[in-house]
Structures are given as C-alpha cells and as structure tokens.
Amino acid sequence: MTKRRDFIKKSVMGTAGIAIGGMGFSSKSYDSIIGANDRINLGVIGIRNQGTVHLNNWCSLKDSHNVVVKTLCDTDELLFPSGSKLVSEKTGVKPLTEWDMRKVFDDKEIDAVSIAIPNHWHALATIWACQAGKHVYIEKPASHNIWEGRKMIEAARKYNLRVQVGLNNRSSENVREAIKFLHDGGLGELYMARALCFKARDSYGMAKDSEPPTSFHYDRWLGPAQWRPYNEKRSHYCWHWYWDTGNGDAGNTGPHQLDIARWGLSKNEHPVSVYSTGGLYGLNKEESSPEKKTPGVLAYGGVETYGHDKTSQETPNTQTCAYKYSDGTMLEFEVRGRFTNHEGDKGQEVGNLFYGTEGYLEIYGDTWKAFRHREKEPFAGSKESKGNPKGNHFANFIDAIRSGKDETMHADINEGFYSSSLPLLANISYRVGRSLKFMGDYEKFANDPEADAFLTRVYRKPYVVPDEV
DSSP: OHHHHHHHHHHHHHHHHHHHHHTTOOHHHHTTOOOTTSOEEEEEEOOSTHHHHHHHHHHHTHHHHOEEEEEEEOSBGGGHHHHHHHHHHHHSOOOEEESOHHHHHHOTTOOEEEEOSOGGGHHHHHHHHHHTTOEEEEOSSSOSSHHHHHHHHHHHHHTTOOEEEOOGGGGOHHHHHHHHHHHTTBTBSEEEEEEEEEOOOOOOOOOOOOOOOTTBOHHHHHTTSOOOOOOGGGSTTGGGGSTTTOOHHHHHTHHHHHHHHHHHTTOOSOOSEEEEEEEOOSSOSSOOOGGGSOOOEEETTTEEEOTTOOOOOOSOSEEEEEEEOTTSOEEEEEEEOSSOOOBTTTTBSEEEEEEETTEEEEEETTEEEEEETTOSSOSEEOOOOTTOOSOOHHHHHHHHHHHTOGGGOSSBHHHHHHHHHHHHHHHHHHHHTSOEEEETTTTEETTOHHHHGGGSOOOOTTOOOOSOO
16 A cells, blocks of 8 residues: 555656645645545544544544544553453454553554543644654543644644644534524624533542552553543543643533534634623532542543542633624633523524524424524424434544645644634633633733633643744
C-alpha cells in the first residue's frame, strides 16, 4: 500500500507539479491526500468508555471504507487486553498497543488518529498529531479552553489536514433535514433556540489521595493540568467534574445540543453576551458517618455513585445559561443534574427547541417535529428512526480524508470550535459570577481581565500548547 501510494505521488508530482501547486498543495500537504483504494491505518488514543465507541465504529468500517485499527493507545495499560480483543474479534487484525501517544504520532504508517481522552488533552494531542502529519478525529468539546481551540484551527490549516470534531448529530440525516427546514424558513424568522441537558446524576463521592495503580501512567494522563496527587475520584470518568481536566455537564453533553442550536440559528460567530448561574444542588453538604454512607452503585463510565452523599465535585450539576448574538437572537441552555420534569412533546431529557415567528420545532435524538402557531399536532417532521439513525459521522471523516477537502466534513474543527466555545463561555460567566460581554473578533471579554484569565490556562511543562503551532 505504501509503495503504491509513493509511486502514484512521485509520478503525479513529476508530471503535474505545476498543476498541483496551482491547486494550493505543497508536496507535504499532498502526502495527506489518500486515494479511494488505499487502506487507512488508524491509531485510537483513549480506549475507555467513549474510546470503545470509537473502536466499534472504526471496526465497522473495515470492509466498506478499508479502515484498519493499527494501534491502541491509552495511559492505562489495564485496558489493552479488552481493547485488543474487541478489535481482533471484529476485524481479524490484532492491534499494537502503546501508552505513549507520541510514539503513535511517530509511526509513519498511521494516517489518522481518533482521540477520546480527557478534555484537557484535546488541544495538545490534536496539535501534536497535525505536526506529525496525521488527520484527527477529536471528541467533543473540541478544546478545554477557547485560546487553545483557536490554536487547533491554526494547526489544521497550517498542515492541511482534516480535523473532525465528534459532534455526530451533524451527520444524522434526520437532524440535517430539520436544520434545512429551519434554514429554508419553515418556522419563519427564528428568534430563539433552547438546548437541554437533563441528566440526573448521583454523587460521585469522596476519596483520599493515594498512589496511582502501577499500570496507570499518571504523569502523562495529567499532562497539561497542574500537578496534584492521584485521586481516584478525579481520575477515570470522574475527571469531567473538575475544572483542571473537565468542563462539567455543560462541556460534556452540552456541546452536542449547543452545536445543534447554533447550527439551526445559522450563527457562524460568537455571541456578544453570556450569563450563567447555578450550583451543586441536592447532595449532602457534610460527609456521612461510615455506617450511613450510601452503598456504591456502578454507573455509566464504569465508576460508582453514592446517592446524595457528599462529593468533591467542583463543577455545577445545575446550570442555566443565556447567550445573545449581535442581531438580538437568543440561545438558552440548561443543565439539570438532579430529578426534574422534562420539556417538549416527547418529554425530552436531552434535545433542542427552536422558536420562530410561525411556530416551534423540537429535535429529540434522531427525530424532529414542527408545530404551527398554537396547533397541537405537528405539520412537518421526520419519521421515527427506531434506534437506527441514518448517517455515519466516522465514515464522513474517512470520506473527507480521501477527498482532501475540509468542506467534506460535517463537523470541521472550525465548526467544532465555535460550538465548543459556548459551554466554555458559560462556565467562565458562572465562575466569575456575572454577565459578560464578549468581543468575538478578538476572542476577549470587554474590559474584564478576570474573565480573560479563563480563556486559557497555565500549562504544566513540558505539556504546553505553543503560541506558534
């Protein structure tokens, strides 16, 4: 495969170098374009939880898209046996394993990497991959802060590589149909969108600092975050609920719904103002005595939860966010992390509502309905997907690699950046405790150095996102 690709590249470069230059390709960027018949070798970085979702999806594309998972990478080596077994059983190919992502990037046979690691690593891992000439599929949110998200765009453009963000609703045929309906004026003029994240979560509990497991490369996992002793409640999956590594549910589930909201409103820009308030509600303020502690229950993420017990969680479990754009269009987002009623015709827990001069529209999962004026029955909508939505976001990324065109991707890094910035902006408002004015052209707040400090972070050497990518 490699020899064939090199032969084609050298032949074309030798006979049509001027034409290629005219199309804006350098020899280096031409290397990143893969032919329709070439095998695409993938490295999957982060193979727990969402990483397993990645593995299953890439394996399913083995025959249809000629994709091979060549290497599994994770800082927790205990995950290698199960990950290797999954890939071997689904594809017949036993993958290599590696805990150091830099070695994956150094492998010349790997064409692209799929990254499902904690949020605080997203930017640096993507930039390192681009510098090594790899295309990147990166999980949401695109970045842990706004400044580094901009650097991800710069890296993708500088090295002419495809960087797709895992906002998979962008590839859903039904969701795309709903967005087209909105853009075609199906509700008249849109003036507001509402994004919902209603997920009742129990306490993740407390734990004392301890030594990390011998199989876990903790320093590398910590990466750009400030040094602190290992604590199991800040580690696997629980990292979502601490500011150093995660962005709370606003930055966990929120990017999906905020992306749909921004997309439906046709806002290819930052909002001019943001206000967010909330807190950590419904959990005990004090630690219970041992005999009164709630027995642990295994929850999503493979970690235990403990009912109402005290938690060391830092991010809010209840949060209301309001954004306004320069033309006055409103966007609302709400996180409800305890028990709650639902909204919408189907009682949505996670979904979107759009409001226009002629009615409103609901998106829940892979289904949508539009209602005119005060009518109780929908006048337009999709067919029920019955749990089998059409549209494959992972396949779309592979198609984009082969096309060599950013516009082939449904969630290019630029789209992912603007949508991921929405929960990041809300969290900044929440943390400083006030409404903020944002100057989108400069990606700075108006006369507010305290808020500006949250636009980036102090990186722990040597895990530093560079000014010049």
